[in-house]
Amino acid sequence: MKMKKKGLAGDRGGRGDLYVRLAFDIPKMDGQKSLTVTAPSSATGEAKLTRESPVELREGFAWRRWDERDNAVTMKQDKSAKSEL
Numbered sequence: 001m002k003m004k005k006k007g008l009a010g011d012r013g014g015r016g017d018l019y020v021r022l023a024f025d026i027p028k029m030d031g032q033k034s035l036t037v038t039a040p041s042s043a044t045g046e047a048k049l050t051r052e053s054p055v056e057l058r059e060g061f062a063w064r065r066w067d068e069r070d071n072a073v074t075m076k077q078d079k080s081a082k083s084e085l
Helices: none
Strands: 055-058 061-064
Touching: none
Parallel strands: none
Antiparallel strands: 055 061
């Protein structure tokens, strides 16, 4: 979801856009053709809020560090297999 003018301040004094990622748990059908969804009787469920990678400000620009890159695993390439590209 994009929230206009709610992000980081830019170099010209304006604010950027903030992007929010929403995750939903979709119920499984288990072979049924239809599903009836009702609201829970009490509000016992709480939202699971997680923080994404921190943003660094370097040289006037915002940079996001990727956790996938920090935890990457290097693999040896099979030399016997030919690549068509």
